[in-house]
Amino acid sequence: MARSAHHGSTILSRMTPALRLRLGFLAIGNLLLVGYLFAYTLATPDTSFWTEVSQFPSGATPLLLAGLGLTGIVYAGAIDLSIGSIIVVCGTVFGILMERQASPVVCFVGCCLVAVLLSSFNGVLVRWSRIPAIIVTLGMLKFYRGFAVLLARWHDPEFSGQFTIPQTGAVSFRGPGVEWAMWILFAGVLLALAWECYGKQPRLWLAVGNSEEGCRLKGLNPDALRQSAFLAGGVFLGLAALVYVTKGLTIEPVRMATNFELQVIGAVVLGGTNIFGGEGSYLGTLLGGCLLYFIEKAILYASISADWQTAIQGMLILIVISLDCVLHRKHKRMEELR
Amino acid sequence: MKFRQALLPLMVAVEFACFLPFSGTRFDSFVNFTRGLWGNLEAVLIHAAPLLVLALGMTVVLITAGIDLSAGSLTALVACVMSTFAEGPEFWYTAVPVGLLIAVLLGGFNGFLIAKMDIPPIIATLGTLFFYRGLCFVVLPGSTNSTVFNRVPAWGPLPEYTWFGEFPGAVILAAITLGLVGLWFSWSRWRREVLMLGGNRIAARYAGIPVDFRLLQVYTLMGLCAFLAAVMGTAREGSVNADWQQGLEMQVIVSVVLGGTRVDGGFGSVWGSVWGVLLVVVLDDGLRMIGQSELQPVLLGLLLLIGVKLNSGLLADWFSKPSQTQPAS
Numbered sequence: 001m002a003r004s005a006h007h008g009s010t011i012l013s014r015m016t017p018a019l020r021l022r023l024g025f026l027a028i029g030n031l032l033l034v035g036y037l038f039a040y041t042l043a044t045p046d047t048s049f050w051t052e053v054s055q056f057p058s059g060a061t062p063l064l065l066a067g068l069g070l071t072g073i074v075y076a077g078a079i080d081l082s083i084g085s086i087i088v089v090c091g092t093v094f095g096i097l098m099e100r101q102a103s104p105v106v107c108f109v110g111c112c113l114v115a116v117l118l119s120s121f122n123g124v125l126v127r128w129s130r131i132p133a134i135i136v137t138l139g140m141l142k143f144y145r146g147f148a149v150l151l152a153r154w155h156d157p158e159f160s161g162q163f164t165i166p167q168t169g170a171v172s173f174r175g176p177g178v179e180w181a182m183w184i185l186f187a188g189v190l191l192a193l194a195w196e197c198y199g200k201q202p203r204l205w206l207a208v209g210n211s212e213e214g215c216r217l218k219g220l221n222p223d224a225l226r227q228s229a230f231l232a233g234g235v236f237l238g239l240a241a242l243v244y245v246t247k248g249l250t251i252e253p254v255r256m257a258t259n260f261e262l263q264v265i266g267a268v269v270l271g272g273t274n275i276f277g278g279e280g281s282y283l284g285t286l287l288g289g290c291l292l293y294f295i296e297k298a299i300l301y302a303s304i305s306a307d308w309q310t311a312i313q314g315m316l317i318l319i320v321i322s323l324d325c326v327l328h329r330k331h332k333r334m335e336e337l338r
Numbered sequence: 339m340k341f342r343q344a345l346l347p348l349m350v351a352v353e354f355a356c357f358l359p360f361s362g363t364r365f366d367s368f369v370n371f372t373r374g375l376w377g378n379l380e381a382v383l384i385h386a387a388p389l390l391v392l393a394l395g396m397t398v399v400l401i402t403a404g405i406d407l408s409a410g411s412l413t414a415l416v417a418c419v420m421s422t423f424a425e426g427p428e429f430w431y432t433a434v435p436v437g438l439l440i441a442v443l444l445g446g447f448n449g450f451l452i453a454k455m456d457i458p459p460i461i462a463t464l465g466t467l468f469f470y471r472g473l474c475f476v477v478l479p480g481s482t483n484s485t486v487f488n489r490v491p492a493w494g495p496l497p498e499y500t501w502f503g504e505f506p507g508a509v510i511l512a513a514i515t516l517g518l519v520g521l522w523f524s525w526s527r528w529r530r531e532v533l534m535l536g537g538n539r540i541a542a543r544y545a546g547i548p549v550d551f552r553l554l555q556v557y558t559l560m561g562l563c564a565f566l567a568a569v570m571g572t573a574r575e576g577s578v579n580a581d582w583q584q585g586l587e588m589q590v591i592v593s594v595v596l597g598g599t600r601v602d603g604g605f606g607s608v609w610g611s612v613w614g615v616l617l618v619v620v621l622d623d624g625l626r627m628i629g630q631s632e633l634q635p636v637l638l639g640l641l642l643l644i645g646v647k648l649n650s651g652l653l654a655d656w657f658s659k660p661s662q663t664q665p666a667s
Contacts, residue, residue, distance in 0.1 A: 081464070131646050134460050135601055138407075139646075142588055143639030149632050262468055265461065275461060307479045311472025318451070318465040325457045 018327075019281055022272040026287035033294035040301050052297065057181035060293040062087075062244035064185060066260070067267040067285040068192045069119070069236030074268055075205035076222075076229040077212070077277030078126060078133035083237060084260035085144035086118045090241035091251040092148040095163030096155045104173050111245055112238030118144065119237055123230025127223045141261070148253045163251040177247030188239050192282045202282075205229050209277025259310070266317035267292050269324050292316075346597065346613035350620060354382070357624030380505045384574060386619040387508035388413075388567035391515050392590045393597070393611040395563030398523070398556050400594055403536040403603025404452060404459035406560050410586030411470035416441045416568040417578040418477040429499070438565050444470065445561015449554035467587070474580040503573025515566060519559075520608040532556060536603025585635070592638050593618045595645035602650070614645075 015023070041049040066083055073080050094111040102110070122140055126133045152159045165173045176184060196202050204225050208215050212222045245251055265275075271288030273280025295316060299309055359365075363374025392409055399406050416437045423433035444466075451462040501507035523529050531552055534542040543549050572578055597614030599606035618641075625631050 081460075125643075129643065129647060131643065131650065132602070134458075135646055136643065138460070139639040139642035141639070142585075142635040142642075146632060146635030146637075146639065150636065153632065259468055262464055265464075275458060305479075307475040308472070311469055311476055314465055314467075314469030314472050318462070318469060321457055321461055321465060322451065322455045325455050 015281060016279070019272045019279070019284065023281065023284055023287060026271065026284065026291055030287060030290050030294060033291065033298055036298055037294065037301065047301075056293070057185055058177050058243065058247040060290060061181045061185040061188075062240040062247075062260075063263055063267060063293060064286055064289040065188045065236045065240035065243070066264045067271070067289045068188060068282055069233035069240070070264050070268050071271070071273055071280055071282055071285045072202060072205055072236075073133075073226075073229045073233045074273050074275060074277060075202060075209050075280055076226045077209040078226050078229065079137065079265070079275070080119065080122060080230065080233060081134065081137040081261050082118075082122060082140040082144055083264055084257035085141045085148070086115055086237060087241045087244055087257040087260065088148045088253050089118060089144050089151070090114045090238070091163075091245040091256055092151050092253045094245050095251045095253075096151065098163060098165070098173060099155070104175065107173065108176060108242055108246075111242050112235075115238035115241045116231070116234040119234025120227075120231045123227035126230070127227045133226075145253075152253055161252060161254060165246065165249055165251065174246045174249075176242045177245065181243050181247070184239055184243055188236060189286060192236070192286075196282045201228065201232065206278055206280070209274075209279070211278075259313070262314070262317055263292060264289075266320055270320045272324075275321070275324065346610065346617065350613060350616045353617060353620045353624065354378075357620065357627055360624070360627040382616070382619055382623060383509045384503070384505050385623060386615050387512040388570040388574075389586075389590060389593060389615045389619060390512045390612060391563045391566045391570070392586070393593050393615045394516055394519055394608060395560035396590045396594045397597070397599050397606045397608055397611045398532060399459075399560055400591075400599045400601055401532055401536045401603055401606040402553060402556055403539070403601075404553070404556070405463060405591065405601065406448060406557065407460065407463040407587050407591075408448060408466040408470055409560065409564055409590055410583045410588075411467045411474070412441065412444055412561060412564040413568045413571065413586060414474050414578070414580070414582045414584075415444070415470045415477070416565050417572045417582060418474045418580065420568065420572070421578050422477060434569075437568065438562075441561040441565035441568070442558055443561070445564065446554060446558045448560070449557030452557065453550040453553035471580070471584075474582075478578070478580045499573050501573070502569050503571070503575070508570050508574065511566065511570060515563075516608065516612065523608065528552075528555075533604060533606075536600075536605075538604075588635075588638055588642075589618050589622070590615075592642045592645065595642060595649065598649060600649045601646050605649075 037052055038049050041047040041052060066087075070080060070083065090111045093114045094107050097107045097110050118140075122133075122137055125131075125136050125140070129136065172179065204215075204220065205228075207218075207220070208222045208225045215222045215225070244257065267289035268280070268285050269275055269288070270291060271281060271284030271286070273284060296309075296313065299312060304312065358375070358378065361374065361378050363378065364370040392413070396406060396409065419440055420433040420437040423429055423436070448463055448466055451457050451466070452459050455462070457465075502511055531542070531547045534545065534547060535549060535552055539549060571583065593614035594606075594611045595601060595614070596617055597607055597610030597612070599611060618638075621637065622631075622634055625634050625637075
């Protein structure tokens with residue numbers, strides 16, 4: 001049955017009509033915002049649309065790749081609130097390796113590995129402690145941020161609060177965030193879409209998110225599947241962290257990646273993934289993440305004060321999540337009545 | 339539960355005793371020791387007073403199987419708004435009512451998102467955490483700006499206001515709030531309905547309990563507690579900025595969870611939350627005294643997980659489980 005379901009099926013054909021409609025709206029929304037940016041840059045002398053296009057990979061890649069990782073986790077009915085904090089630890093490890101004269105490749109691998117390890121650790125904690133993922137990752141959110149600062153102080157008791165990324169060298173430390181961001185994004189997107197189309201694991205995560213009891217009766221292990229979702233999420237998060245950490249000139253463990261987890265959750269929910277699990281799409285997350293990125297750019301170009309930007313972003317994400325929950329409210333109430 | 343009720347005060351006492359030598363207390367005579375001990379107790383109680391009031395609201399929220407991550411941002415926003423009003427006697431009938439109204443409305447907004455829009459509480463309040471914090475930057479532009487908040491006698495003509503931030507004013511206000519609300523909560527039918535919301539929401543709906551309205555009330559109560567915490571906090575510190583009280587919600591949640599309230603709802607103890615707050619505040623002050631305040635987020639994260647695991651019955655084989663009908667003490 002599974003083979004015939006795979007044979008000739010596409011991502012779109014397996015979606016519900018509501019999800020396809022959502023993707024349609026997101027695609028239109030993205031086009032409209034790109035159109036607005038194009039018109040604005042055309043009308044304004046000292047701006048360039050191609051500059052914006054060239055900034056897109058390094059600006060949007062962390063959000064999109066982290067969103068892809070979180071999507072798999074949410075499929076399985078869990079969530080990871082410690083995404084931003086994991087990126088902070090990755091950045092700190094990157095900075096420490098850099099200051100200890102490690103080669104750029106070692107720094108890149110170290111950064112990615114830390115994300116995989118910490119995300120997997122979250123999965124292990126959720127599985128073995130039997131505490132809801134939302135609480136575990138809420139605790140780890142604080143823990144990892146504090147741990148990053150302690151790590152930096154252990155490396156250098158006189159730590160100034162930031163690591164400076166050098167600009168020179170045969171292989172630039174900022175390569176992933178500046179020069180190769182587009183290729184990393186392309187590879188991550190290709191991997192995610194191919195996996196969703198042809199892979200078994202995303203389907204199993206969706207099954208766990210839909211009905212844990214049903215999975216158990218089928219002979220699957222929901223806890224192990226959920227743990228594997230965290231591991232896979234860590235791989236995408238590692239790539240996202242690599243780009244995030246290397247796109248700037250400095251790494252500041254105390255200030256970096258604040259508000260990031262909310263943006264990622266917003267991208268995932270906006271893309272049509274049900275926050276309660278069991279339904280969603282990687283393509284939707286990509287479109288949702290792009291929409292949030294272009295909205296941020298539009299707010300910037302609309303000359304809205306920087307003091308308002310955080311409030312507007314928070315409000316937009318709330319609206320997005322509210323609409324999604326209202327749409328699923330009827331379904332939830334019907335479930336309660338059974 | 340009886341074991342937990344005995345263990346918490348003991349843990350607070352041991353923790354306090356461990357950090358006492360680093361506080362500058364002298365042990366060369368009984369008088370000096372008593373003076374140092376009393377000074378530290380005063381400092382702990384003043385620091386704990388806003389947290390105690392917030393813990394009261396958070397206990398009720400957690401009992402309904404909810405959570406409020408926006409407590410710190412809401413407290414900061416109320417304080418920021420109140421700080422924009424003019425000093426002087428008119429402060430009492432302009433800033434204070436407006437602050438109270440904003441706190442109640444925004445608390446109610448959280449309740450609306452959770453009850454009517456059916457957003458999971460942690461997601462809704464995570465969103466409002468950033469939204470309210472963003473509004474703090476709108477009210478007080480520039481995160482490093484510090485608005486002096488009528489601290490007397492150095493800056494403002496409101497001698498009565500500082501009473502809420504000093505000893506015994508802050509402690510009295512917290513004690514009155516806890517006493518009145520705690521007593522009412524312990525003996526009211528409302529408490530039983532709230533417990534049922536956390537225990538089994540579907541059954542509560544079938545039992546005729548107005549689930550959405552009760553949730554709205556619970557989060558509005560949290561808003562009211564945020565207002566009182568804002569008053570006490572600003573009266574003590576004398577200034578506020580847009581970054582004020584970052585991370586406060588985490589301290590409150592850990593305190594309440596350590597006090598025995600279950601995050602999955604259905605059981606909670608106001609008295610346990612009081613001891614949980616004292617445990618966290620003594621730890622926070624102690625870490626600051628020994629110059630290790632960077633350990634605070636790490637320990638808070640660990641304490642949250644340990645507390646949740648304890649409440650979910652890690653020790654269930656050794657001690658009796660808390661009964662759902664046990665009155666909140």
